Amino acid sequence: MELKGIHHVSAITANAKDNYQFYTNILGMRLVKKSVNQDDPSMYHLFYADEIGRPGTDLTFFEITNAGHTYSGNNSISYTSLRVASDEALIYWEKRFDEYDVVHDGIGEKFGRKVLPFQDHEGQRLVLVSDENNKGVEAGVPWEKSPVPTQYGITGLGPVRLTVPELAPTERILTEVLGFRYAGSYLNPAGENDMQVFEMAEGGTGAEVHIEVRPELQKERPGRGSVHHVAFRVADYQELEKWRERITKERLPNSGLVDRYYFQSLYFREPNGILFELATDGPGFDTDENIEQLGETIALPPFLENKRNKIEANLNPLETGKHDK
Template sequence: MNKLSGHHHISMLTKNGKQNNHFYTTILGLRRVKKTVNQDSPSMYHLFYGDLTGAAGTELTFFEMPVAGRTVRGTNAITRIGLLVPSSESLLYWKERFQQLEVEHSEITTYAGKEALFFEDHEGLRMVLLNHQGQETPAQWQPWDGNDIPQEHRILGMGTIEITVRYLSRTVNLLQDLFHYTVIAEKDKETVLQSIEGEVLGEIVVKELEGPSEKPGKGSIHHLALRVATVEELQQWDTKIKELGLDSTGVVDRYYFQSLYFRDRNGILFEMATDGPGFTVDSAVEELGKELDLPPFLEERRSEIEAILEPLE
């Protein structure tokens, strides 16, 4: 069985798609690479932001839920998203930008052994910029030029993801024993693991916290997707997951990629997703994210769906 090659995407809840679109495109300078709907509930937007093509490892995705309340923070949840920037100078640039644009942020500090700048979006979603120290990024990551961020300071892609759980060993053992993550650091009630040793783009920090489980709402993280190369590998993982006694959805065709979903024994929702076919399956690169794209099985409902959705611009 091949090792996982890092994060694929991460998905959150937002109360307002228009405000969400503004924050991630105008403030963070990401490209909206796909404007589509939740395939299981097509009355709500599913928005994808990332690099030029929305390559695996760069994608932040949001389900718009207008009825979403506030998040009540707690344990048994994915609790922070790390985003990579090129250098220490980049962190200084973003600190100044956040000050000017009134984005909640910290002083420059450290996180998981890396120079870091904590911040939150307008709905309280917790994130952290991490200094990637000029290291190479995956070949498929391509910068998006349609923003006002200097090229040398743009967000590169996903880095460390934080998961907070009531029982540390349950999640750590799953990542180690099933998915062959390597433990690179341990301290009291915290373990850092990497899918590919030395590569932060597949890094997960698991923290132990007693108390009530998080109550999700706007700005909460719904699931983390792990990157799988092919459908054949995905099917093999499905078998392994079920052999452990965990429930799996089996392989689901999401049109832009193939997926499966399962929860670990702390209730953390993971997705596993293939690289392809990708977002250009129904759009030219230059047209990505401009119009509402629907998978073929929803196309006949386009008029109905478009009548429900509020314009983002």
């Protein structure tokens, strides 16, 4: 039993149309699935990824139209990284962000890698991270029809950062339960706090969790621009069942096995209250759509198909499949 890396990150948006415009037309990611929240079909669930939605490349959003402002703080996933192939790509992105008036901090360095922190239009905290010298979990492949040149395109998810009031409880779950390894530390941009780095599987940018300990902060109040959960990759359903047994044995309340149609899942919260998901690599997003048409129409899992007319009537129309250069 070994987790294979980061599977996906799910966040919150208040406006699916604006979200789609930013992540496809500005960031150049591909919308590989336009669906709904399976637990609340009244809201969109949008999946942005590489060319075919490989595991480890998905950044997803739930549209909660009345979501308020996020008040950042503790007990949170406080940023999500997106991988690019090279340091040169970051130079391209810095110019692109200036062109599109995207808020960013300029190119810097974290854990020996060049990075470019930025925010989307709702304050979602993101970081582009260079794979120039990366060794570890393989990256995805940018979509050739993206408005961003493929050599500079986003290739998948990089490290996520957790902000917690106390390290030990989260560290124990990562290392003793989930099989992470301690990989080192670095100072945050203010030079004040050590950021602790843990890795899984082959390691590298696609398989790291960074932890910031901030006991002085209030608990985060999530809203638009906040992260809902992070998911880690599991090989298949049989292995996920073994993980369910381990999580249950640890007396961690969990969801049990959940069929998400495109993958199988298990959800639980670690002691600092952050929601983790374990998700299988398959069967994948081409289960119900041709790869060429991914994300162009509303896709529903079989158990919601008989409610399609009602579900679509309650959603604001969202035209997808067109991209601006």
